[in-house]
Amino acid sequence: MRSTGALGFRRTALAGAALATALGGGAILAACGAGGQDGAADGPARLSVADSYIPLPPAGGMAAGYLTVRNDGGPDQLVKVSSPGAGSVTMHRSTASTMEQVERLDVPAHGALQLARGGTHLMIMGWQKAPALGEELELDLTFARTGTISVKVPVKELTYRPGQS
Numbered sequence: 001m002r003s004t005g006a007l008g009f010r011r012t013a014l015a016g017a018a019l020a021t022a023l024g025g026g027a028i029l030a031a032c033g034a035g036g037q038d039g040a041a042d043g044p045a046r047l048s049v050a051d052s053y054i055p056l057p058p059a060g061g062m063a064a065g066y067l068t069v070r071n072d073g074g075p076d077q078l079v080k081v082s083s084p085g086a087g088s089v090t091m092h093r094s095t096a097s098t099m100e101q102v103e104r105l106d107v108p109a110h111g112a113l114q115l116a117r118g119g120t121h122l123m124i125m126g127w128q129k130a131p132a133l134g135e136e137l138e139l140d141l142t143f144a145r146t147g148t149i150s151v152k153v154p155v156k157e158l159t160y161r162p163g164q165s
């Protein structure tokens with residue numbers, strides 16, 4: 001009776017250990033699956049800024065700013081832009097005949113927010129000192145979820161386009 005009982009206990013313990021291992025493995029697989037599918041849309045945004053430039057404004061006044069925010073994660077929004085070297089930086093969207101200020105710009109999940117000529121852009125006013133070719137202006141980009149990313153944006157020729165030498 002005693003030995004049978006001991007054997008029974010051992011079998012139960014082994015079965016329990018095997019079950020725990022199986023459950024553990026299953027939980028890991030489930031977590032990976034969620035991350036690769038719908039979990040991605042709600043995961044943290046993974047942002048990087050590329051192709052940023054400011055065309056040298058003709059009279060040293062109002063300048064446009066262009067850049068691309070790449071996102072390898074969940075959705076985010078650009079909600080504010082400021083600069084220690086300029087009085088105001090606003091977000092603008094060009095329409096057929098004019099442009100309008102916008103309060104926020106979507107950064108789609110696993111996509112990109114593009115600020116480019118003819119479309120959405122930044123408007124930089126109140127330079128502390130007149131910008132010159134080759135200089136850089138710090139822009140502090142604040143995102144709803146990611147927080148603030150600071151980038152140094154080079155001042156380029158008025159006709160510059162990214163990708164050209």
Ligand SMILES: [Cu+2]
Pocket residue numbers: 092093099121122123
């Ligand atoms: Cu504008």
